[in-house]
Amino acid sequence: MYAETMLNSLWLKTFVKLTETGHFTQTGNQLGMTQPGVSQHLKKLEQQIGAPLITRIGKGFELTREGELLLGFALTAEKQETDLRAAIQQDDPNTGEIRIACSGSMALYLYPKLLKQQRAHPGLLLKVEVAPNHRSLRLLQSNEVDLCIVTQQTVQSSLTQHHIGNEPLCLVVPADFEEKPSTFADLEALGFIDHPDGQHYAERLLTPNFPEINAVNADLRATGYINQLSQILVPVAQGLGYTVLPETAVRSFEAQEKIRILELKEPVSDPLYLTVKKHRTLAARYDWFSKQIADLCGQMSSS
Amino acid sequence: MYAETMLNSLWLKTFVKLTETGHFTQTGNQLGMTQPGVSQHLKKLEQQIGAPLITRIGKGFELTREGELLLGFALTAEKQETDLRAAIQQDDPNTGEIRIACSGSMALYLYPKLLKQQRAHPGLLLKVEVAPNHRSLRLLQSNEVDLCIVTQQTVQSSLTQHHIGNEPLCLVVPADFEEKPSTFADLEALGFIDHPDGQHYAERLLTPNFPEINAVNADLRATGYINQLSQILVPVAQGLGYTVLPETAVRSFEAQEKIRILELKEPVSDPLYLTVKKHRTLAARYDWFSKQIADLCGQMSSS
């Protein structure tokens, strides 16, 4: 029993030709082999399948049900291999998957803009995986994405990073929050709306602006948590707390009149690093996307 | 250059395992072979593809673009082979294609009824090819269908036929056509609406009923032709001619009040033969359809 073994594609080719010609001898001739070779190929295929593929009727034959199924399989397999070879040779910049990982705010900013390219070239398929920095890097390492945008430099020597821009961070408060320069105590009184990157952003922005925070274990008093980027500002708009978010995420919030961005003495931006594996050559379609991402991120911090 | 050769599935299996483990030695162990074997498999795959599949980085490696593509190909190929094996072992009566050829009138009668089975079992796919007798038989011979219904016995010894019923033929005239027993001259005056099976049906029905027809070269005076079964009776309804059709086709016509079936002294039915190839074992799903067709055709002639 060969059941363990995979189907041999050479046998299959012979089988397909056999069904085309209907003759063992002709099949042999057309494939540059002898008739006994054809007989043997068929016999071995039948062993692999575990059932006869043809029923012999005098000189001719008919396919069995199994033969019919196998023929269909072989034909599609042949086609797929042709397709593969074409794909390998071409490296068409307008077909294939583009797999990217980035933060929710970057996705909010980039995804609609990048989708234009996919709309222009229906062969493309953009896949964006929203993830915090460390998971983005892990996805890159495990080849689940080919490109990621993170806000940290990594020590991993197998990766290459380009600084492509800066993402300004904003301290967001309810619109009716006091105008005068606030103290950290005022914020604590209001409460922190937490989210997946919340602690990270808060520490980055608040520490330089509010020296009174105990730098190390700055444990904020949280009055809310949600992991949907588009909804983080909902509780803020309702006066339930403040939060810290990248500017792009704040700008996309609908009820701008119910929130306010506090001006701070020390503005803070998260640096953006376009990150790829050092030793991988990405497909041609990534050229446009890499450049576009760099451009868009460059514009973001300058404007 | 191996470009002619098909991809060897054993190599592929090794390659897939290699990408899983990331180690040549481990791959060898898990596949019951030695490390040099793995190296050779990879090398030969790279020759077949004509490009490196991995870039070696120190001890480890990364997949190249080609490697990535090939990996995807190999994984889907593996899955498809599994599916094939499952399909072969099961012979599930509720999945797969049912390919049938028959006349337009039979299709009109059978198709909606047979579709019920497909609706009950979404894995099924009913394909009906409407064709005249001789083409139905050719489709069967060339395995483009697995089963056909014809009104003739065939001499081809490779086929098996079962008589499953009779299809009464009707002489159809405009509703306002004279009531009294007509002569062939009356019909000729009216004119014949021809269709793909028209001459055949007409000869079968008219010859026994109108002895005045010169049997051999009965050339009817045609005043219309259309190959859409559902529209053949349109000109008849408008008083433009008569025609001969199977009863089922007549019954399905919408404007019954505008046409009339002439009663004849010698009723004629076309016998219906369910025809299959003698030396083919059809898949289990055909059992239900064969029986259902036989039942339906049996009912048709009795009622």
Next chain:
DNA sequence: TTTTATGATAATTTAATGTTATGTATGCTG
């Protein structure tokens, strides 16, 4: 029945595949 064509089978040759032994490069450790 005889002939001819076509596929099956057996024995042999040829090719491929896999293994052992050995070489080489990388990365780690003292």
Next chain:
DNA sequence: CAGCATACATAACATTAAATTATCATAAAA
């Protein structure tokens, strides 16, 4: 930085698989 351990590459050899030649068996055609 030297030396060791690990992991892959390569070459020579052994084994296994596959193709061919020669021959036989059988079915259709004359």
